[in-house]
Amino acid sequence: MNQIRPADAMLTDWREAALRFEREVGKAVIGQERAIRLVTIAIFVRGHVLLEGDVGVGKTTLLRAVARALGGSYERIEGTVDLMPADLIYHTFLADDGRPRVEPGPVLRRAEDLSVFFFNEINRARPQVHALLLRLMAERSVQAFEREYRFPHLLVFADRNRVEREETFELPAAARDRFLMEIGLEAPRDPELRRRLAFDPRFHDTDRLIGEVAPGILDHAAIGGIAAAIQHGIHASPDLEAYVVALWAALLDPAAAGIRLPDIAMEALVQGGASPRGIAFLIRAARVRAWLEGRDMLVPEDVREVFLETMAHRVFLEPVYEMRRERLVPELCRAVLAAVPVP
Numbered sequence: 093m094n095q096i097r098p099a100d101a102m103l104t105d106w107r108e109a110a111l112r113f114e115r116e117v118g119k120a121v122i123g124q125e126r127a128i129r130l131v132t133i134a135i136f137v138r139g140h141v142l143l144e145g146d147v148g149v150g151k152t153t154l155l156r157a158v159a160r161a162l163g164g165s166y167e168r169i170e171g172t173v174d175l176m177p178a179d180l181i182y183h184t185f186l187a188d189d190g191r192p193r194v195e196p197g198p199v200l201r202r203a204e205d206l207s208v209f210f211f212n213e214i215n216r217a218r219p220q221v222h223a224l225l226l227r228l229m230a231e232r233s234v235q236a237f238e239r240e241y242r243f244p245h246l247l248v249f250a251d252r253n254r255v256e257r258e259e260t261f262e263l264p265a266a267a268r269d270r271f272l273m274e275i276g277l278e279a280p281r282d283p284e285l286r287r288r289l290a291f292d293p294r295f296h297d298t299d300r301l302i303g304e305v306a307p308g309i310l311d312h313a314a315i316g317g318i319a320a321a322i323q324h325g326i327h328a329s330p331d332l333e334a335y336v337v338a339l340w341a342a343l344l345d346p347a348a349a350g351i352r353l354p355d356i357a358m359e360a361l362v363q364g365g366a367s368p369r370g371i372a373f374l375i376r377a378a379r380v381r382a383w384l385e386g387r388d389m390l391v392p393e394d395v396r397e398v399f400l401e402t403m404a405h406r407v408f409l410e411p412v413y414e415m416r417r418e419r420l421v422p423e424l425c426r427a428v429l430a431a432v433p434v435p
Contacts, residue, residue: 095260098164101222102318102321103187103318103321103322103325106318106360107383107386108186109116109244109309109310110132110136110310110384112306112309113132113161113162113309113310113386114128114132114305116157116161116305116309117131117154117158117161117305118313118346119157119158119301119304119305119413120154120156120157120281120302120304121150121153121154121157121326122154122285122288122289122295122300123280123282123285123289124150124280125152126156127275127276127277128154128427129381129384129385130273130275130398130401131154131158131275132245132380132384132414133273133377133380133381133384133398134272134273134275134320134377135158135162135247135310135315136315136319136383137272137373137376137377137380138315138316138320139247139271139273139373139377140215140229140245140247140248140249140250140270140271140272140375141247141248141249141250141271141272141273141274141275142214142249142250142251142252142263142268142271142273142274142275142405142431143155143250143251143252143274143275143276143277144251144252144274144275144276144372145251145275145276145277145278146278146279149265149277149278149279150277151251151277152168152212152298153298153301153302154277155168155208155210155249156298156302157301157302157305158208159208159309160302160305160307161306161308161309161310162207162208162304162308162309162310162312162315163207163307163308163309163310163311163312164202164205164206164207164208164245164312164313165201165202165205165206165207165208166207166209167198167199167201167206167208167210168198168209168210168211168212168213169209169210169211170212170213170215170216170402171211171212171213171214171215171217171221172216172217173217173218175216175217175218175220175221176218176220177220177221177223177224178197179197179221180197180224180225180228181196181197181199181200181220181234181236182194182195182196182197182200182237183195183197183289186245197235199209199228199241199243199272200234200236200241203241203243203388204241204242204243204244204245205245206243206245206246207245207247207312208247208249209228209246209247209248209249210249210250210251211225211248211249211251212250212251213249213251213252214251214252214263215260215261215262215263216251216260216261217261218261218407219261221239221266221362222261222263222267223407225248225250225267226232226266226267226270228243228246228248229248229270229346232244232246240292244301244313245312245315245316246315247307250271264410265365268405268406269365269367269369269370269405269406271405272373272377272402273377273401273402274280274374274401274404274405275401276401280291290393295399303371319380322383323376323379324410325388326336326379326380326382326383326387326388326389326390327388327389327390328375328389329410329435330390331389331435332390332391332395334397334434334435335372335392335395335429335432335433335434335435336374338432339428339429339432340366340371342426342428342431342432343362343365343366343403343407343424343428344362344366346358346359346361346362346363346424346427346428347359347417348433349432351424351429351431352425352427353356353424353427356420359411359423360410360412361413361420362407362408362409362410362424363408363410363411364408364411365406365407366403366406366407366410367406368415370402370403370406373402374395374398374399374402374403375390375395377398378390378394378398379394379397379400379403381394381397381398382394392434392435396429399425399428399429400422400425400426403425404421404422404425405421405422407424407425409421
C-alpha cells in the first residue's frame with residue numbers, strides 16, 4: 093500500500109490528532125469503537141449523522157464526548173409534537189418586569205462557534221421543523237431577525253425514537269438523504285464490558301465521565317481546510333472507480349445484478365435512492381477512512397467499511413416492503429457487496 097509521504101506533515105499531524113480524538117472519546121463510551129470511527133469519519137467529511145439505537149445505549153454521552161474533544165459549542169434540542177420551527181431560532185418569555193422578551197434559541201445561542209447540534213428524537217418533530225433543519229444542514233445558515241446567520245463549523249447529529257410510533261413523523265426521503273451516515277449504536281455484547289457498565293460507578297456519573305475527556309483535541313475551526321486536503325490527497329485507481337460504479341448499479345437494480353433475497357420479488361423491491369450525492373458521500377467517507385489507516389490510495393475495504401452506513405438510508409423500497417426495511421435494506425447492501433467482484 094502507498095503510505096502517506098513524510099512530506100505530508102500537516103495531514104500526518106492531523107491524523108495523529110484524529111486517532112487521539114478517538115481514544116479520548118472511547119474513554120467515555122466503551123465498546124463502541126466502530127461507531128466512534130464512523131463519527132470521526134463524518135467529522136472529517138463535514139457530514140451530518142443520523143444515530144440509531146435503543147434508549148440508554150449512550151448516544152447522548154457519545155455526542156457530549158465528541159463535542160468536548162472537538163471543541164466549539166454544543167447545543168441540544170428535544171423533538172416534541174408541539175415543537176415549532178421558530179423554537180430552534182428564538183424563544184419568548186415574560187421578564188420579571190412583566191414585559192415580553194426574546195432570546196436566541198439553541199441554533200443562534202452560540203452563533204458561529206456552534207460545532208455540534210444534537211436533535212434528540214427528530215421523528216417526534218413536525219415536517220415544518222424538518223424543513224428548517226434541512227436548510228441548516230444543507231447551507232449551514234438560517235434567516236432570522238432580518239439577517240442571515242452562518243454556521244461554518246456546524247455538524248448536525250440526530251436520533252430517532254424507533255420504539256414508539258404514536259405522535260411521530262418519519263423523515264422524508266430528502267431529509268434522510270442530507271445525512272452523510274446512519275450509524276447504529278447497540279449495547280455492548282461482551283460480558284466484561286456489560287459488567288463494567290453495570291457495576292463500575294465511573295459510568296454512572298455522566299458529567300464526571302465527560303469531564304475526563306481531554307478538551308479541544310481537534311481545532312474545529314480548521315477542520316474544513318483539512319477535510320478538503322484529505323479529499324485531494326487520497327487517490328483511486330481506475331479499477332477501484334469501476335468497482336464503485338458496479339456497486340452503485342447493483343444497488344439501483346439488484347435484479348439485473350443477479351441478486352436474490354428469500355421470498356422477495358427483486359424486480360419490485362427498490363423504488364429509488366442511491367443518488368449521485370450518496371455515491372459522492374460514499375467516496376468522501378472512504379477517502380477519510382483510508383487517511384485514518386495511513387494510506388494515500390483507496391482500496392476496496394475502505395469503500396466496504398462505510399458502505400452500509402452511507403448507503404442504506406438512501407435506498408427507498410416499494411411501499412409493500414417499506415415496513416420491513418430495517419431487515420431488508422441491510423440484507424440488500426450485504427448482498428450487493430457479496431455479488432460485485434472485488435478488484
